[in-house]
Amino acid sequence: MGKPLVRILKIVLDNFKNVEKGEIIAGSSENLLQGKSDVLGIYGQNGSGKTAAVDAIHLMQRLVVGEKLPRYAEEFIRQGADCASVSILFFIQSGDIPLEFEYTYTLGRKGDKCCVSAEKIAYYSYKEDVRQRRKTAFQCDILGDDNRFYPVRKYEKYIKQSEKNLVDFAVAKKMAAANRSSLLFSKEGYGIFSKDYLDDKVSLGLKALRYYMFMKLFVITNREIGAINMQMLVPISFTQQDMQHINTGKIPVALQGTSLIPVRIYQVLTRTIEPINQVLTVLVPGIRVEIEDHGRQLMDDGAEGRKIELVSVRNDVRIPLRCESAGVIKIISMLNALVAMYNDKSVGLIVDELDSGVFEYLLGNLLEIIEKNGKGQLLFTSHNLRILETVSKESVLFTTTNPRHRYIRLTNVKETNNVRDMYLRSLSIGGQKEPLCEIVDIYAIGHAFRKAGRELVNEYEN
């Protein structure tokens, strides 16, 4: 059986960051099966929930690959709410079996800690190309004392009938609560449900999801962009599947000075650089990235490592990458994933602030090409309006000022309308189902500038 194909169909946020309720349709199974791209850009004013969508996916990725919740996860629970939940519906094609698989995680507080408080799995199977009724296959309150899960019938049939399963499940649940991790995707939990669980759709879904999150989904978040700008890490996304032992999509390479990386990762990195350069020279003429090899060195664990530094080369002049502009660094860090997404229908790329630092004309053309000829899935947030002139209206989503209905598509857009014009018009004059932004009064800005200026002057004079 070949590797599963996975695409994100729908993302639903409840009380996540500043989104009380929000639903995003991100892709379609038809596009995946036909090898067409799904491109979705999320637009909106600052603080309106664009990054929330990216954070929600990123956090799911971390949980699925078995990581603990990051310390900042508590910030994801909306102010005033007890818990936040994220539900993503995936389309999975595994061999000749199609499946719509929905995984939901809930963040809650236990004492002063933020934990995964509940997990849920539901799915729709297909019978002769017809989607069947939704089935809830697993639902568990991880922090509760009840050591069962729902549906109880399944619990009793599978877990309760075997002493070993009973103990394994109870342990897995305790561990997940203690580790602030997922139960289903913890080592223990995954061991139970991915093997020969009596609901084979659950096992199939879990396996496909885990593979997808490890190998095919690239999330470039704001936190990392921040890191780029602060010149700490440059995540070079890579896709070479032949590498064993590497279970994450990104190689962290320090931008500030040199990094010591294992030899096997060094080999991947050198191969990753070439495809990046092929596209890079088209996008930013005359520039290449190279690895400056500072030789062998032993790693802390005694394994052989390599000391390297990334440099950019223009006209034979080599300078450390850290000295390049933020835009060039941004392009380089996501280029490999972009190439992979363009060519591989099973790849998903999620980018927060796609436009930051990138020349907008270039960006518009890049997006147009990806939408037309790309194969994978791209979900991004942006403020850049140039993109709206080059992609179709189906490819954009706008945030609203209503926290209970965060995401909408523009209505009344004709095929001939320029989405950018429609958006700008809707910002200033309304006419959509939800207001898209608080009206900015340019004269109030002028007044505030002058007022602040006077106060500054007073500061100095006193």
Added chain:
Amino acid sequence: MFLVEGDTDEQSLAGVIRRYLAPRHQRFQVIGTDITSDWDINPKNILDRVNDEIHIALDKEKWFETDLSGVIQLVDMDGAYIDDRLIREEETLLHWQYHEDGMVAKSRDEAIKRNRHKVQNLDQLLTLTHVGKSATIPYRAFYFSCNLEHVLHNEPNVPDYEKREKADAFADQYYDDVEGFVRFITKSSFCVLGSWEQTWDFIKEGNHSLQRFTNFGLFFEKGGRGV
């Protein structure tokens, strides 16, 4: 939508007018352009020019003509309607000077010519009731006499370099005081009362177009529905 003569007119008035209109759910847009004195503009093409200006502004915000409830034009009188005898010549003068009883220009002929031209254009504007590509947007012009600074600051001859500062000061003064502004523009001694036609007849008389008057208050008497 407001058509005003220049940046400082917008700077002075736009903020407070915007605040005045906001509760009425009206958005507005300001265009700064002095179309009555422009030598390229004559009674034949002035409507086209007004429409062009409107469309430049609409395009900027991606609005349509049907979004507009009206177009208000604010014009400076600049002594346009005074008798030629009230214009004196002073060759050393750099800028024209406006006084309540006459204006002084470097070249009297130039000034007379300018006034004739401006009056022709103004009179044409006053005949307009609707503008837009199919003349569907209500239109009305109001005046400041002899110019905006004269009405707002009681100084008809503010040098250009002081105009911005004065405009900011005025905008800040009424920033949180929309009511105060409305009182100022409707109840001051320089406010010309009566019907819109009457107020225009008044300003055309004698040397009124040099004195401190405005009929912009009429706009607010109708609650900003204006035209």
